Amino acid sequence: MELFIEKNIEVRFSEVDSMGVVWHGAYPLYLEDAREAFGEKYGLTYANYVAQGYYAPIIDMQIQYKQPLRHGTQMKIIARYKPTDAAKIIFEYEIRDRITNILYSTGKTVQVFMDLDYQLVWQNPDWFVEWKNKWQQ
Amino acid sequence: MELFIEKNIEVRFSEVDSMGVVWHGAYPLYLEDAREAFGEKYGLTYANYVAQGYYAPIIDMQIQYKQPLRHGTQMKIIARYKPTDAAKIIFEYEIRDRITNILYSTGKTVQVFMDLDYQLVWQNPDWFVEWKNKWQQ
Amino acid sequence: MELFIEKNIEVRFSEVDSMGVVWHGAYPLYLEDAREAFGEKYGLTYANYVAQGYYAPIIDMQIQYKQPLRHGTQMKIIARYKPTDAAKIIFEYEIRDRITNILYSTGKTVQVFMDLDYQLVWQNPDWFVEWKNKWQQ
Amino acid sequence: MELFIEKNIEVRFSEVDSMGVVWHGAYPLYLEDAREAFGEKYGLTYANYVAQGYYAPIIDMQIQYKQPLRHGTQMKIIARYKPTDAAKIIFEYEIRDRITNILYSTGKTVQVFMDLDYQLVWQNPDWFVEWKNKWQQ
Numbered sequence: 001m002e003l004f005i006e007k008n009i010e011v012r013f014s015e016v017d018s019m020g021v022v023w024h025g026a027y028p029l030y031l032e033d034a035r036e037a038f039g040e041k042y043g044l045t046y047a048n049y050v051a052q053g054y055y056a057p058i059i060d061m062q063i064q065y066k067q068p069l070r071h072g073t074q075m076k077i078i079a080r081y082k083p084t085d086a087a088k089i090i091f092e093y094e095i096r097d098r099i100t101n102i103l104y105s106t107g108k109t110v111q112v113f114m115d116l117d118y119q120l121v122w123q124n125p126d127w128f129v130e131w132k133n134k135w136q137q
Numbered sequence: 138m139e140l141f142i143e144k145n146i147e148v149r150f151s152e153v154d155s156m157g158v159v160w161h162g163a164y165p166l167y168l169e170d171a172r173e174a175f176g177e178k179y180g181l182t183y184a185n186y187v188a189q190g191y192y193a194p195i196i197d198m199q200i201q202y203k204q205p206l207r208h209g210t211q212m213k214i215i216a217r218y219k220p221t222d223a224a225k226i227i228f229e230y231e232i233r234d235r236i237t238n239i240l241y242s243t244g245k246t247v248q249v250f251m252d253l254d255y256q257l258v259w260q261n262p263d264w265f266v267e268w269k270n271k272w273q274q
Numbered sequence: 275m276e277l278f279i280e281k282n283i284e285v286r287f288s289e290v291d292s293m294g295v296v297w298h299g300a301y302p303l304y305l306e307d308a309r310e311a312f313g314e315k316y317g318l319t320y321a322n323y324v325a326q327g328y329y330a331p332i333i334d335m336q337i338q339y340k341q342p343l344r345h346g347t348q349m350k351i352i353a354r355y356k357p358t359d360a361a362k363i364i365f366e367y368e369i370r371d372r373i374t375n376i377l378y379s380t381g382k383t384v385q386v387f388m389d390l391d392y393q394l395v396w397q398n399p400d401w402f403v404e405w406k407n408k409w410q411q
Numbered sequence: 412m413e414l415f416i417e418k419n420i421e422v423r424f425s426e427v428d429s430m431g432v433v434w435h436g437a438y439p440l441y442l443e444d445a446r447e448a449f450g451e452k453y454g455l456t457y458a459n460y461v462a463q464g465y466y467a468p469i470i471d472m473q474i475q476y477k478q479p480l481r482h483g484t485q486m487k488i489i490a491r492y493k494p495t496d497a498a499k500i501i502f503e504y505e506i507r508d509r510i511t512n513i514l515y516s517t518g519k520t521v522q523v524f525m526d527l528d529y530q531l532v533w534q535n536p537d538w539f540v541e542w543k544n545k546w547q548q
Contacts, residue, residue: 012306012307013306013320029288032286032288033286036287071320072321
C-alpha cells in the first residue's frame with residue numbers, strides 16, 4: 001500500500017525572486033507543507049513525534065529544479081512515503097502542474113529519530129513500528 | 138546617555154522581490170539583526186532574557202518604507218533604545234545609505250516581559266532595573 | 275459596501291520560533307496572504323497592477339501582537355479595505371480564533387501607486403478609479 | 412588552483428525552530444550567502460551574470476545535516492568551486508565550528524546558464540570561459 005498525499009501549492013508573491021521565478025530556497029517550505037499534510041492524513045505529525053518523546057529532524061534533503069515555478073501557475077506537490085527498515089522516515093516529492101501535469105521539480109528528504117535531548121535513536125520507536133504495521137509498511 | 142548601534146545591512150538576493158526591490162516583509166529581520174547587535178553591545182541578548190527567566194516578545198511593530206532598498210546598495214541600520222518607565226523595551230530604527238546617508242526606512246518596536254509560561258510581567262524585572270541603572274536609563 | 279475577506283491561517287512549523295510561538299516577522303506574510311486572497315475575490319491582484327503598468331508597494335505597515343499564535347491553533351485573518359480619497363490602498367487586519375473568535379493580532383498596511391520605473395503616482399490611476407466605482411468605494 | 416571562500420555564519424533568532432535548532436530550510440540561505448561572498452571575491456556575482464545577459468539558476472541542491480546548529484554557536488561556511496567542462500557552476504559546501512572545526516553540515520549546488528528569456532544555454536558563455544581561464548579553471 002503506497003502512502004502519499006497531493007497538496008496544491010499557491011506561489012506567494014514573496015517567494016518570487018528578481019528573476020520572476022520562485023526562489024530555490026522556498027522549496028524546502030513546499031516540501032514541509034507536503035509532509036505536514038501527509039502527517040495530518042496518516043497521523044504522523046510533528047506534534048505526534050513530540051507527544052511520543054521524539055524529534056524527527058531532517059538529515060538529508062535533495063531538490064532538483066527542472067522547470068521554474070511562477071506566480072499564478074497552478075501546481076500541486078505529491079509526497080510519497082518510501083518504506084525502509086532503517087530507523088528513518090523517507091519521503092520523495094514531485095511538484096507538477098495541476099492542469100498539464102508537467103513535472104517542475106523533484107525532491108527527497110530523510111528524517112531520523114532523536115530523543116528530546118537531541119540524541120540519535122538507532123532503532124524504530126515502538127509507536128512508529130505500530131504506525132508502520134497499521135499501514136502495512 | 139543615548140544607547141544605540143549602527144549595523145551594516147547586506148541585501149540578500151532572496152530578499153529582493155519581482156519588483157527588483159527588497160520585499161517589505163524582509164525588514165522585520167533587519168530590525169531584529171539590529172536588536173541582536175544592540176544586545177551584543179550592551180548585554181541585552183535573547184539569551185540574557187531567558188537566563189533570567191523571561192521572554193521579551195514584540196507586541197507592536199511599525200515600519201515606514203520611504204525609499205526602496207536594492208541589491209548592492211550600501212546600507213546601515215541604526216537602532217536607538219528609547220527609555221521608558223513602563224515595563225517595556227522600545228527601539229526606534231533608521232535604515233540609511235552608508236554613502237549618502239539617505240533615509241530609506243524608519244521603524245519602531247515595543248517589547249514586553251513575559252515569564253517562561255508566557256504570562257505578562259507588569260513590572261520591570263530587577264535584573265532589567267539594574268541594566269537600566271548601569272546605563273543610566 | 276464594506277469589502278473584506280476572511281482567510282484561514284495554518285501556522286507552519288518553520289514559522290514557530292524557539293519560544294514556541296509564531297515569530298513576529300512571519301506576520302507580514304499572513305497579511306500578504308490575506309491581501310492576495312482579497313485581490314482574487316475583488317480583482318485587485320499584483321498581476322492586475324502590473325498589467326496596468328503600476329506597482330503598489332507598501333509604504334507603511336503596523337502590527338499589534340496581542341496573543342501569541344501557536345502551531346495547530348485554528349485561526350483566520352480578516353482583511354478589510356478602508357476607502358480613502360488619497361491615491362492609496364489601505365487595509366486593516368484582524369487575526370482571530372476560528373473557534374473562540376479570540377483576537378490574536380491586528381494590523382494595517384498602506385500601499386501607494388508607482389509606475390514601472392518606480393516613480394510615485396500622486397493621483398488614482400483611471401483603472402483604479404473604475405475599480406472603486408464598481409465597488410462603490 | 413582551488414577557488415574557495417570562508418564566511419562566518421551568525422545564526423539568527425528567527426532561524427531557530429521550536430526544537431531549539433536552526434530550521435533545515437534556513438540552510439539554503441547560508442549556502443547562498445557563501446556563493447555571494449565567493450562572487451564578491453572572484454568576480455562572479457548575480458549582477459555580473461545579468462550584466463552579461465544571463466541568469467544562473469540552481470537546478471540541483473543537496474544538503475546533509477550532520478550536527479544541529481544552535482543560536483550563538485560560532486560557525487563558518489566554506490564554499491568550494493568545483494571545476495567542470497559542462498556549462499555548469501558547481502559548489503560544494505561545509506559548515507564548520509570556528510573554534511573546534513566540528514563539521515555540522517555539507518552541501519552541494521549546481522547552477523546552469525539561462526538567457527534572460529529563461530532559455531537554457533548549453534555552452535559556456537564566452538565571458539565565463541574567460542573567467543575560468545583567468546582563474547585557471
